[in-house]
Amino acid sequence: MRLSRYFLPVLKQNPAEAQIASHRLMLRAGMLRQEAAGIYAWLPLGFRVLRKIEQIVREEMDRAGAIEVLMPTLQLADLWRESGRYDDYGAEMLRITDRHERELLYGPTNEEMITEIFRAYIKSYKELPKNLYHIQWKFRDEQRPRFGVMRGREFLMKDAYSFDVDDERGQASYNRMFVAYLRSFQRMGLQAVPMRAETGPIGGDLSHEFIVLAQTGESAVFLDRRMLELPVPGEEVDYDGDLSGVVADWTRLYAATEDAARYEAETAEADRLTARGIEVGQTFYFGDKYSKPMKANVSGPDGVDRPAQMGSYGVGISRLAGALIEAHHDEAGIIWPDAVAPFGVGVVSLRPGDKAVDAACESAYAALTRAGKEPLLDDTDDRPGGKFATMDLIGLPWQLIIGPRGLATGVVELKRRATGERRTLKLDEALAAICG
Numbered sequence: 001m002r003l004s005r006y007f008l009p010v011l012k013q014n015p016a017e018a019q020i021a022s023h024r025l026m027l028r029a030g031m032l033r034q035e036a037a038g039i040y041a042w043l044p045l046g047f048r049v050l051r052k053i054e055q056i057v058r059e060e061m062d063r064a065g066a067i068e069v070l071m072p073t074l075q076l077a078d079l080w081r082e083s084g085r086y087d088d089y090g091a092e093m094l095r096i097t098d099r100h101e102r103e104l105l106y107g108p109t110n111e112e113m114i115t116e117i118f119r120a121y122i123k124s125y126k127e128l129p130k131n132l133y134h135i136q137w138k139f140r141d142e143q144r145p146r147f148g149v150m151r152g153r154e155f156l157m158k159d160a161y162s163f164d165v166d167d168e169r170g171q172a173s174y175n176r177m178f179v180a181y182l183r184s185f186q187r188m189g190l191q192a193v194p195m196r197a198e199t200g201p202i203g204g205d206l207s208h209e210f211i212v213l214a215q216t217g218e219s220a221v222f223l224d225r226r227m228l229e230l231p232v233p234g235e236e237v238d239y240d241g242d243l244s245g246v247v248a249d250w251t252r253l254y255a256a257t258e259d260a261a262r263y264e265a266e267t268a269e270a271d272r273l274t275a276r277g278i279e280v281g282q283t284f285y286f287g288d289k290y291s292k293p294m295k296a297n298v299s300g301p302d303g304v305d306r307p308a309q310m311g312s313y314g315v316g317i318s319r320l321a322g323a324l325i326e327a328h329h330d331e332a333g334i335i336w337p338d339a340v341a342p343f344g345v346g347v348v349s350l351r352p353g354d355k356a357v358d359a360a361c362e363s364a365y366a367a368l369t370r371a372g373k374e375p376l377l378d379d380t381d382d383r384p385g386g387k388f389a390t391m392d393l394i395g396l397p398w399q400l401i402i403g404p405r406g407l408a409t410g411v412v413e414l415k416r417r418a419t420g421e422r423r424t425l426k427l428d429e430a431l432a433a434i435c436g
C-alpha cells in the first residue's frame with residue numbers, strides 16, 4: 001500500500017473522550033470512528049487488524065475441529081421464548097419489530113439459533129461430536145459503553161457451540177476449545193490466563209474466562225503467579241487425543257476474578273498476584289440447558305433419545321484489538337506484535353522525487369510485497385519528523401528508512417519498533433533481516 005493513496009486519518013491531538021491508552025491510540029492512529037455510543041466504524045488500518053485477529057482465531061478453531069458457519073444478526077423473538085431467555089435477558093437486548101409486527105432482536109449471542117439449526121438436521125450420536133462457530137457482529141445495549149471497542153454495544157465476536165452425546169464427550173469438546181483459546185491468544189502475542197468463572201446469563205456450571213492482565217482492565221483478578229509460567233501447547237497438539245492433562249495443568253492453580261478469602265486460603269503469600277484484567281474470551285459447558293427445553297435430542301447407541309450436551313465459547317474479536325494495544329504500546333504509540341500488525345513494514349521515503357530514493361523504495365516495496373510482508377510505503381511529501389511520528393504511532397513492527405544521504409554511501413536505516421533498535425545496513429541486508 002502507498003500512503004499517498006491510502007486513507008489513514010491520524011490525529012495529532014489526544015482525543016478528549018478517550019480515557020485509556022488503547023482507545024486514545026486507536027482514534028489517533030486512524031483505526032476507528034465512533035458513529036454512536038458504543039458503535040464504531042472500522043477505518044482501513046483498524047479493519048486490517050480486526051481481520052488478522054479474526055484469522056488467527058479462525059485457524060485455531062478449524063485446527064481444533066470446529067466448523068465455520070454464518071448466522072444472521074437478526075433473530076426471531078419466538079426462538080428465544082423457547083429457551084425462556086427472551087424475558088430474562090432484559091434491557092441489554094435490542095428488540096426490533098418489522099413491518100408485519102413480527103418481533104425480532106439483534107443477537108447478543110446465538111445459543112438458541114444454533115440449537116435450532118442442530119435439531120433440524122442432527123438426530124444420531126453417530127453424527128457427533130459437532131462444533132459449529134461463526135464470527136459475527138453482536139449487539140448488547142450496555143448500560144455504560146466505554147473505553148472504545150473494549151465495551152462497545154455493537155461488537156464482533158467469535159462464538160462456537162459444541163454438541164456431544166454425553167457428558168464425558170462434552171467435557172472433551174470443552175477441553176479442545178480451552179486449548180484452542182490458549183493457542184489463539186498466544187499466537188496474537190497476548191498472555192491470557194484462564195480463570196474460573198461464574199456463568200451468568202449463559203448458564204451452566206463449568207466456565208473459564210480468559211483474561212489478559214492490564215492495569216486498565218475492568219475485572220479484578222486473583223491469581224497464582226506461577227500461572228504466568230505455564231507452557232502453551234504447540235502446533236503439534238493432538239486434538240483427537242486426551243487433553244484433560246493440559247486443562248488440569250492450567251486449572252490447578254488459583255486464578256479467578258473473585259473470592260479474596262478463598263484465594264488467600266489456597267495460595268501461598270509468595271505466589272499471590274492480584275491485578276486487573278481484560279476478559280477476551282469465555283468458555284461455558286452447560287450440558288442440556290438449551291437442548292432440553294428446545295428438544296435438540298440425539299439417539300444414543302442404545303437407541304434412546306437424549307438432549308445433546310452443549311458448550312459455548314466466545315472470543316471478543318473487536319475487544320482484542322483494544323486489549324492488544326493495552327498490552328503493547330509506549331509513549332509514542334502502538335507496538336503491534338508481528339502476527340496482528342496491519343502492515344508488516346513501513347518503508348519511509350525521506351525524499352520522494354529523488355531518482356535514487358524512488359528506485360530504492362520501489363525495489364524494497366516490490367521485494368517486501370513478494371515476500372508477503374505487506375509493506376506500507378510512505379511516499380508522501382510530509383517532513384521526515386512527521387513521517388517518523390506517524391510510523392511510531394501506527395506501530396508497524398519494522399521501519400525501513402530510505403534517504404538520499406544514506407543511499408550516497410549505499411545504506412538505509414532499519415528500525416525495530418518494539419526495541420527501538422536502529423541499524424544502518426545495505427538495502428539487501430535490511431530486506432534479509434526483515435524477511436529472515
Ligand SMILES: Nc1ncnc2c1ncn2[C@@H]1O[C@H](COP(=O)(O)OP(=O)(O)OP(=O)(O)O)[C@@H](O)[C@H]1O
Nearest residue numbers: 149150151152155157279280281282314315316319
Ligand atoms: N460489550 C462488549 N464489547 C466488546 N466485547 C465484548 C462485549 N461483551 C462481551 N464481549 C466479548 O465477548 C466475549 C464473549 O462474551 P460473554 O458473553 O462471555 O461476555 P460477558 O461475560 O458478558 O462480557 P463482560 O463481562 O465483559 O460484559 C467476552 O469474553 C468479551 O471478550
Ligand SMILES: [Mg+2]
Nearest residue numbers: 209279281282
Ligand atoms: Mg464473559
